Amino acid sequence: MSMPFYVAPEQVMKDRADYARKGIARGRSLVALVCEPGILICAENPQRLRKVSEIHDRIAFAGVGKYNEFDQLRIAGVRHADLKGYAYSREDVDARSLANQYAQILGQIFTHEMKPMEVEILVAEVGGDPDADLLYRILYDGTVVDETSVTVLGGEADTILTRLEGAWHTGLSLAEALDVARRALSGPDRDLAADQLEVALLDRNAEHRAFRRIEGAQLAELVPDATIADPDGGAAADPDTDTSASDDRTDGPPAG
Amino acid sequence: MNLPIFEPSDDPGPSFTSLLHRSGLEPPTLSSPLDGSLPITHGTTVVAIRYADGAIMAGDRRATSGHLISHRTIEKVFPADRHSGVAIAGAAGPAVEMVKLFQLQLEHYEKVEGASLSLEGKANQLGQMVRNHLPAAMQGLAVVPLFAGYDTRRATGRLFQYDVTGGRYEEQNHAATGSGSLHAGTVVKLGWRDGLDREDAIDLAISALFQAADEDSATGGPDLVRGIFPTIATITGDGFTRVGNDEVADRFRTLIADLSVPGASGGTEGSAS
Numbered sequence: 075m076s077m078p079f080y081v082a083p084e085q086v087m088k089d090r091a092d093y094a095r096k097g098i099a100r101g102r103s104l105v106a107l108v109c110e111p112g113i114l115i116c117a118e119n120p121q122r123l124r125k126v127s128e129i130h131d132r133i134a135f136a137g138v139g140k141y142n143e144f145d146q147l148r149i150a151g152v153r154h155a156d157l158k159g160y161a162y163s164r165e166d167v168d169a170r171s172l173a174n175q176y177a178q179i180l181g182q183i184f185t186h187e188m189k190p191m192e193v194e195i196l197v198a199e200v201g202g203d204p205d206a207d208l209l210y211r212i213l214y215d216g217t218v219v220d221e222t223s224v225t226v227l228g229g230e231a232d233t234i235l236t237r238l239e240g241a242w243h244t245g246l247s248l249a250e251a252l253d254v255a256r257r258a259l260s261g262p263d264r265d266l267a268a269d270q271l272e273v274a275l276l277d278r279n280a281e282h283r284a285f286r287r288i289e290g291a292q293l294a295e296l297v298p299d300a301t302i303a304d305p306d307g308g309a310a311a312d313p314d315t316d317t318s319a320s321d322d323r324t325d326g327p328p329a330g
Numbered sequence: 331m332n333l334p335i336f337e338p339s340d341d342p343g344p345s346f347t348s349l350l351h352r353s354g355l356e357p358p359t360l361s362s363p364l365d366g367s368l369p370i371t372h373g374t375t376v377v378a379i380r381y382a383d384g385a386i387m388a389g390d391r392r393a394t395s396g397h398l399i400s401h402r403t404i405e406k407v408f409p410a411d412r413h414s415g416v417a418i419a420g421a422a423g424p425a426v427e428m429v430k431l432f433q434l435q436l437e438h439y440e441k442v443e444g445a446s447l448s449l450e451g452k453a454n455q456l457g458q459m460v461r462n463h464l465p466a467a468m469q470g471l472a473v474v475p476l477f478a479g480y481d482t483r484r485a486t487g488r489l490f491q492y493d494v495t496g497g498r499y500e501e502q503n504h505a506a507t508g509s510g511s512l513h514a515g516t517v518v519k520l521g522w523r524d525g526l527d528r529e530d531a532i533d534l535a536i537s538a539l540f541q542a543a544d545e546d547s548a549t550g551g552p553d554l555v556r557g558i559f560p561t562i563a564t565i566t567g568d569g570f571t572r573v574g575n576d577e578v579a580d581r582f583r584t585l586i587a588d589l590s591v592p593g594a595s596g597g598t599e600g601s602a603s
Contacts, residue, residue, distance in 0.1 A: 124444060127441070127444065128441050129441070146335070149442055150333045150334055150335045151333070152438065152441045152442055153333075153334040153349055153438075153442075154331060154332075154333050154334060156346060156349075156434055156437070156438050156441075157331060157334065157349065157350070157353060157355065158331050159434075160346075160350070160355070160430075160431075160434055161331070161355060171331075175332065175333040176333065178333070179333050179335065283437075
């Protein structure tokens with residue numbers, strides 16, 4: 075039996091981090107921002123596999139990277155929240171403890187397993203007013219970032235964040251917030267249409283379950299360009315859509 | 331509470347009850363007969379009626395322990411999810427627990443799977459829960475629910491009745507369960523016609539509960555002194571909506587005014603004259 079070569083721990087961690095980062099950067103990005111009606115989460119996602127979903131009454135989950143990995147985390151989060159709500163009370167289910175649980179799991183997998191999880195996730199909790207909103211971004215190695223007002227997940231996070239921070243201000247309406255999110259995701263060279271977006275809102279004024287998807291006709295109404303482009307029925311007719319279609323192929327399967 | 335992550339082969343899937351079982355939080359099942367002298371709280375009469383826009387569920391507010399009234403304001407009609415409701419009769423403790431679990435079961439499925447169960451699927455889930463409760467029912471803790479919902483795929487209200495073994499029976503037009511169900515059911519049966527509107531359906535439910543309370547000591551009538559009235563809810567395409575207490579109170583007053591016999595004093599039955 076041959077002895078394995080010695081590899082410095084720094085190198086091991088660096089290799090794992092690079093591996094995870096590369097996996098995450100392959101997928102499309104997702105933004106979340108605090109606005110007047112609640113927390114808006116908007117992902118570039120032409121597929122029907124969801125990146126954004128409901129965890130509990132006031133908590134949503136979003137993930138980018140490898141679909142099967144963040145979906146496993148999503149389901150674990152739903153289970154955690156429902157079990158906690160059953161054992162104690164629905165009011166006791168909170169985003170902070172869930173974010174900590176995710177951080178523990180991701181940190182442990184990053185250090186102890188062969189392969190780190192190629193995911194970056196968001197746990198968002200809507201509060202009574204915008205100051206009480208919580209956005210926890212959790213990285214592949216278990217790092218938790220407590221964000222205020224806006225956050226970006228996925229590849230190209232820095233450039234998207236610059237665009238997002240430039241356009242964001244307090245008191246955005248739903249339509250304005252969606253416009254800010256869509257422009258930040260699109261960038262200067264293209265214009266994302268409604269059918270390329272997955273949008274959900276944690277509704278601040280909801281009585282019970284705050285999570286609702288904004289899709290179909292409602293989304294088309296809020297995204298001005300899509301209402302014109304859609305009835306023409308030609309994604310191919312639109313040169314902008316063409317560019318993103320070719321992006322699809324380079325993205326490969328792990329895009330999720 | 332830690333993050334429940336399972337091996338794929340051991341995964342409980344979208345079922346919340348399986349998850350409880352795996353997590354060791356499942357309520358213990360009753361293994362030995364209850365001591366007959368233990369007071370058990372019982373909930374009584376609930377009815378469900380199909381009408382033009384969907385279904386109506388109504389229940390009185392009384393819970394009894396033997397011959398005592400143990401609660402005057404218990405709730406027996408609950409939303410199960412957005413488009414369905416569940417009403418309970420039987421041992422109150424296990425019944426309320428069953429409702430809580432059933433609500434979570436539906437919500438958990440919806441969140442994990444990203445889609446709601448069909449109405450049929452929900453009715454079957456409740457049937458399984460009642461069946462799993464059979465050992466406790468044999469010890470005197472029977473729970474007999476009613477399930478009603480608006481079937482968004484068929485665009486109609488649907489009603490389901492159960493027995494203690496978990497037997498599930500779909501009723502076309504109306505259903506009743508609990509100690510006063512014989513009287514309440516008869517009133518509904520006589521007053522029901524196809525295409526009832528909301529107001530008539532509410533009046534029918536109110537009348538049924540009033541007559542049940544009149545004949546059955548375990549069913550609570552309207553309490554005008556304390557302002558306690560039955561719980562009534564409508565389930566339509568717009569979802570589960572509770573009928574306001576003021577509206578129920580008004581309709582009860584109208585009913586009572588209609589029933590009052592001018593100049594009558596004392597009972598009409600067996601009056602010794």
